[in-house]
Amino acid sequence: MSGWTFERPPALPLPQPSEESAPFWEALKERRLVVQRCAACGAISHPPRAKCGSCGAMEFVWQESEGRGEVHSYVITHQAVHPALRGYTPFATVEVALDEGVHITSNLIDTPPEQVAIGQRVQVEFLDVGEGVVLPVFRRRRGK
């Protein structure tokens, strides 16, 4: 694994929180990954929504995720199809299926693009990108 470190392209957009999603981004600053849990039926949602998809309730609590999951799919950008990726290809983006049952888009910070694989177990980490923004990223997890 030596010799490879994740470099985040500085021109990638930063998240612009909405009213619904602000608590998610706030929690990350405290190094907590949270997901929305319906106060009525307990269904978990991500990304945050205004109304529960299972029962229609509009009250939610924010539940801390264990931050564990597996790589559900991935893409590797080889050609800088967007100017923000210029000079940073190949660049891998992963879709992680969290054990709580929701999917989250992210990056692996310890895995070179050619080693990314579906089914890989992963664990959340927190990446401070400045300007008061912390992003949820993942690293490989040994065992389950």
Added chain:
Amino acid sequence: MSFSNAVAVAGVGETDYSRDSGRTELALSLQAIGAALDDAGIAAAEVDGLMKWFVDTSSEAEVAVNLGIPDLAWFGEINQAGNVGAPLVAHAAAAIHAGLANTIVIYRGVNGRSGRRYGRGDVTGQGGRGAGAFTEPFGLLTPQHGLAMSARRRMFETGVTSRQFGQQAVIQRKHANRNPRATFHDRPLTLEDHQESRLIVDPFHLFDCCLESDGGGALVLTRPELARERRLDRPLALIRAAAQSGPGQSSPVRRTAARLFAMGGVERSDIDVVQIYDHFGPFVLFALEDYGFVEDAGHFVEDGGTMWDSGKLPVNTSGGHLSEVYLQGMNHLIEGVRQARGESTSQVPNAQLSFVDTGIGTGAVILERSEA
């Protein structure tokens, strides 16, 4: 509920296709509309409805003024990306069927290569706002990024291969080589070319990706009796069925398919020729399975099943987005109409029912040949 064949696509038209049109998007739109009206034998003053792609810049108001439409009874857009072709046809047909308008033109004109480029996220980027907050900061920046994510998962689940994607790209190129309008009319493609082409966004190779194009296209929808008054002495393409599945739905293809085939009262096996929205070629294979046309699209394509002359179910007979032009479904609708009228450059003999998907499930239509 059905349209009972009460609405026809009476005319189709397009501009030349290029990488740099040298014209405004409005000029492209008007040129395509003129060609479609000529094709239908209908005068601009008879048009009482206009509909356009939401992402296009030429408004209904500008087009109405330039065409000299005296009384615009129906207009509208569908706020989605490029995948609105068949939904626009459904809306227009419903309006005509309900008596809200008689003759509706659906149009577009884009400088999609020389101007705002879809593939670069110029049109779709959200600057980290909305749903983009959860994808763009991690490098999912363009439509193809999200599509590559789902394609990779599908390969994992079904075992379909890049080589099989390549077979479809080769077949579509053969169709384009027969179509003088096609951007790649003069350029053959082999499976080796496909496999050796560079990766753009893995798993998509260069030749899995649609073109970027400048051009315009238009459709004229009207009542069959109004179309027949023109005595153009050629078949009409009637709208046998149309269906949509709203944005954000899971399994949109299966939902659209269920509604579409129920409305049309036909089976998959009754369909003679198919056009499928190929922003990325692999999705043609996925859609063939999800619409219920075939069980294993990878092997079907490998065996040449989608070739215009020798295949069991010819698919994307003009070359599609991969090899004809990227007009986001408009060219698929035009080709679907031509097949129903017997006018394709890769004509399927005796085609009666012509199927067109314009967005991997967002919408599809079945067109039916009706003799003059």
